[in-house]
Each structure stands twice: as structure tokens, then as C-alpha cells.
Amino acid sequence: MSKTTALILVGLFNLLAIPAVVYAFYDIFETLQAIVRADEQIYYDTATSYFFLMSIFWVFTFTGMAGRYKILKPVARLAGGIIMVWFxxxxIIANIIPYWLQHSLTDAGYIACHDPREVHRTGRGESLIYQKTPCP
Amino acid sequence: MNYEQKLLKDLKKNENVIQVLDYDLFVKEWEARKGTLKTGAGFAAPAGDSIIAAKLLKEFGFDAQKVTVKTYAGKKYVIFKGYPGQREIFKGTRYLAQNPQVVRMAVGPKGIVSSVKSGFVLSVVLSVGIEVFDYVIRDDALLSELLGTITSDLIKIGLSSIAAAVAGLAVGSAAILGSVAAAPLIAAIAVGIVTGLVLEKIDRKLGATSALIKAYEKMGLDLREMKYEFNRNLNYLERNPHMISCLFGPCSARMY
Known part of the structure; x- marks a missing residue:
């Protein structure tokens, strides 16, 4: 892969990281709001917090850019550590947030039910519908 | 030794312990644990890659600018900077990109592709294995369901592996970013996980897996219909052998 193509793709991933991280925050906010509003049904996907991982591309870009400025050279030297710690x-955040939100939902009197729209899931997480009434 | 003691001794000699597990209980237990197993299977490949990333960090430390990929005489080389003596795995300074050690540690383009490939294979084997086991033990499981879920699994795992490989290669090839040994692998893990989640959301929204299951069901019905028609025509020819010649060209045989 040429360096230009690589930089374009990294730039693209940086841009894609914006909606991904915004969506992860929005999902938390929306779930908390739904608890406050005492909605009848709250849809929650336990894996949505993994969208935060996309922010690693911002760290890649920041540490990469840091190498160009003398004042930020120490940051560039520690790039490996910064990237690993961020990741x-x-x-950790992707695993703690669902745990906390699920507890908040059950504490508010909601019961976790399987989302029937999800016929099959390949990997991480589960799509749930939290409701006050017992699962059908 | 009296007769009773002898009998007891003989019985103890041939003693076999049989554990009997209630089938319904077993299925119930399996259904309760299937989700956890699937989640574990989904984590297997990223966990393996994370271990390699941690090894790379241990090998090269926090300092960037340690790895570069350069081409000499048409061959790609991975060049390690710093003091080789301080490293445990890469004792040399220059390795071919195809070097088994380099590929195993997911360094360089070949290493990233190889890591993504092995992650794909591991995820497919675990995921398909779980689905097949589920199909085998459940009485109410349908073949169309098994085929639908496996197809959906293969598509999702395949697409997320491609996205992971593209991200890993892009980060590895970008001038400064590629110098952090673990960066391409971390990019591949992050993009692989997120792409998988996006595909799950699309599947849920569009009902792709349900559509696949229905398509397989319909295919099964069509095959049954075809088999029925074939048998019916065969029976007809058995009853009317003079019509066989009609299979190979125009004929004027009377139908009975």
C-alpha cells in the first residue's frame, strides 16, 4: 500500500471515528434519559460501548503529528505506550459502561428481555429490551 | 468367603459408574451458556492479537520510530532500530517481510495479513462449531436455521476481517504511525470489532439473517418439489416404458 493511500485511509478512519464515538456517548445519554423518563421499553445493546475503540485513530494521528513539533517530541517518543494505554x-470502558448501565436499568425496576429482532449474533454483546413488565 | 461375599466381590469387579444427565436439562443448560460461549468465541481472535501487541510493546518499549518497512531490490524488509541486544525476539536489525518470526509477531504487511487470516479462521471455526453443536443437540433445530446462521456468520466475520486488514495495512504503511510496532495490530483489532458491531446492527435492522433462513427454507421446499416431480415422472415412465423414446426426441406414442 502506498503512503498516500495509507494516509488517506487513516484520515478516513479518523473521520469515521467521529460518528462512532458520538454514537457511543449518545447511546449512554439516551439510555439514562429513558430511565429518567421511565419509558415502558428501553432498547439497549451491551456492545455499543466498543465504538469508543475507534478513538484510537485520533491517538495515532496525534502521536504521529507530535513527531513533527519539537515541543511535542517527548509525546512522540512515548507513542507506543500512549497507544497501548488508550487501547x-x-x-475497560467498553466493558464497564454496559455493566453500569445494566445495573442502573435493573435498579430502576426494568427486566432484561431478549430483543426478538436479533435472530442471531456472531460475537460480542447482546441486544436487549428492558421493560417493566415480565418478558413475553 | 461365603456366596454373598463372592457375589459382592464379582459385582464390584465389574462396577461401572454411569452419569445420567437429563436431556432437557442439558439442552436448557446449553441454551443458557450458548450466548457466553459465542461472546467468548468473538473475543478469541482480538484477545490473541492483544497478547501479540503486548509482546511487541515489551519487545520495543514505549518508544516510537523503532520499525520501518523498506524495499531493497524488489524485496520488502522490516528494519528494527535501537539496540538489538535489548530485544528478546528480534535479535537482528533487518528481516525479510516474509520472515516467519516477523509474520508470527504481526509486524509488517505480511504479518498483519497473516494475523487477520488466522483470526478469521479461528473465529469461523469457533462460531461454526458452536452453531453445529447447537443444531446437533436441539430437537427443534432446522437445517435452514443452521445454514442461515452460518452464512450470516461467514459474511460478518469475513467483512470485519477485510476491514481489519485494510486498517492494519493503512496504519502500518503510514509513515510515522507504522513506526510504532503494535499500532497496525491495534488498528486492526479496533476496526475488526467495530465493523462486526456495525454489521450486527445492520443485520438486526434489515433482518438479513432471517431472510437467509427463509431463503434456505424456500430452497429446501423447491428441492423437495423437484424431487417429487422427478419421482413422479420416473414412476410414469416405469408404468409407460414405450414413452422412454420420447425423452430423446419427437414421438407419437400414446399416453395412458
């Missing part, structure tokens, strides 16, 4: 933090 691990992202993974």
Missing part, C-alpha cells in the same frame, strides 16, 4: 482504557 486498554478503551477496552
Amino acid at each position: 486498554i482504557a478503551g477496552l
Whole structure:
């Protein structure tokens, strides 16, 4: 892959990371709001927080750019560590947030039911419908 | 030794312990744990890659600008900077991109592609294995369901692996970013996971897996219909052998 193509793709991933991270925040906000509003049904996907991982591309770009400025050279020297710490933090956040939100939902008196729209899931997480009434 | 003691001794000699598990209980237990197993299967490949990324960090430390990929005489080389003596795995300074050690540690373009490929194979094997086991033990499982879910799995895992490979290669090829040894692998893990999630959301929204299951069901019905028609025509020819010649050209045989 040529360097130009690589930089274009990295730029594209940086842009894609914006809606991904915004969506992860929006999902948390929306779920908390639904609890406050005491909605009858709250849709929650336990894997949505993994969208935070896309922010790693911002760190790649930042540490890459840091190498160009003398004042930020120490940052560039520690790029490997910064990237790894950010990634691990992202993974921890992606696992803690669903745990916390699910607890908040059950504490508010909601019961977790399987989302019937999800016929099959390949990997991480589960799509749930939280409701006050027992599962059908 | 009296007769009773002898009998007891003989019985103990041939003693076999049989654990009997209620089938319904087993299926119930399996259904309760299937989700966890599937989640575990989904984590297997990224977890393996994360271990390699951690090894790379240990090998090269936090300092960037340690790895570069350069082409000499048409061959790609991975060049490691710094003190080779401080490293445990890469004791040399220059390796061919196809070097098994380099590929195993997911360094360089070949290494990234190889890592994504092995992740794809591992995910497919685990995912398909779980689905097949589920099909085997459940009485109410349908073949169309199994085929539908496996097809959906293969598409999702395949697409997320392609996206992961593209991200890994892009980060690895970008001038400064590629110098952090673990960066391409981390990019591949992050993009692979997120693409998988996006595909799950699309599947849920559009009902792709349900559509696949229905398509397989219909295909099964069509095949049954074809088999029925074939048998009917065969029976007809058995009853009217003089019509066989009609299969190979125009004929004027009377039908009975």
C-alpha cells in the first residue's frame, strides 16, 4: 500500500471515528434519559460501548503529528505506550459502561428481555429490551 | 468367603459408574451458556492479537520510530532500530517481510495479513462449531436455521476481517504511525470489532439473517418439489416404458 493511500485511509478512519464515538456517548445519554423518563421499553445493546475503540485513530494521528513539533517530541517518543494505554482504557470502558448501565436499568425496576429482532449474533454483546413488565 | 461375599466381590469387579444427565436439562443448560460461549468465541481472535501487541510493546518499549518497512531490490524488509541486544525476539536489525518470526509477531504487511487470516479462521471455526453443536443437540433445530446462521456468520466475520486488514495495512504503511510496532495490530483489532458491531446492527435492522433462513427454507421446499416431480415422472415412465423414446426426441406414442 502506498503512503498516500495509507494516509488517506487513516484520515478516513479518523473521520469515521467521529460518528462512532458520538454514537457511543449518545447511546449512554439516551439510555439514562429513558430511565429518567421511565419509558415502558428501553432498547439497549451491551456492545455499543466498543465504538469508543475507534478513538484510537485520533491517538495515532496525534502521536504521529507530535513527531513533527519539537515541543511535542517527548509525546512522540512515548507513542507506543500512549497507544497501548488508550487501547486498554478503551477496552475497560467498553466493558464497564454496559455493566453500569445494566445495573442502573435493573435498579430502576426494568427486566432484561431478549430483543426478538436479533435472530442471531456472531460475537460480542447482546441486544436487549428492558421493560417493566415480565418478558413475553 | 461365603456366596454373598463372592457375589459382592464379582459385582464390584465389574462396577461401572454411569452419569445420567437429563436431556432437557442439558439442552436448557446449553441454551443458557450458548450466548457466553459465542461472546467468548468473538473475543478469541482480538484477545490473541492483544497478547501479540503486548509482546511487541515489551519487545520495543514505549518508544516510537523503532520499525520501518523498506524495499531493497524488489524485496520488502522490516528494519528494527535501537539496540538489538535489548530485544528478546528480534535479535537482528533487518528481516525479510516474509520472515516467519516477523509474520508470527504481526509486524509488517505480511504479518498483519497473516494475523487477520488466522483470526478469521479461528473465529469461523469457533462460531461454526458452536452453531453445529447447537443444531446437533436441539430437537427443534432446522437445517435452514443452521445454514442461515452460518452464512450470516461467514459474511460478518469475513467483512470485519477485510476491514481489519485494510486498517492494519493503512496504519502500518503510514509513515510515522507504522513506526510504532503494535499500532497496525491495534488498528486492526479496533476496526475488526467495530465493523462486526456495525454489521450486527445492520443485520438486526434489515433482518438479513432471517431472510437467509427463509431463503434456505424456500430452497429446501423447491428441492423437495423437484424431487417429487422427478419421482413422479420416473414412476410414469416405469408404468409407460414405450414413452422412454420420447425423452430423446419427437414421438407419437400414446399416453395412458
